[in-house]
Amino acid sequence: MSQMLSVNGAYELRFQSLFHGGRAFTFPCDANGHVTLDTLSQRARNNYFLARATVGRDFAVPVVLQGDSQQTVH
Secondary structure (H helix, E strand, O other): OOOOOOOOOEEEEEEOOOOOOOOOOEEEOOOOOOOOOHHOHHHHHHHHHHHHOEEEEOOOOOOOEHHHHHHEEO
């Protein structure tokens, strides 16, 4: 389920599964966590909407990470 769509050094918005530690959805974003939906494939866009709709039920509140370092920005 982990979906890495980032570019090296770019930012990623990560939705971590609440029930499966190694599972998450990750989407390219800006430093503020804004995802440009037009750049996503249809499948990625559907996964993004699913993750957003199920925050608190299936996924944790998303965090912004910086590219390769995987350090939390916010």
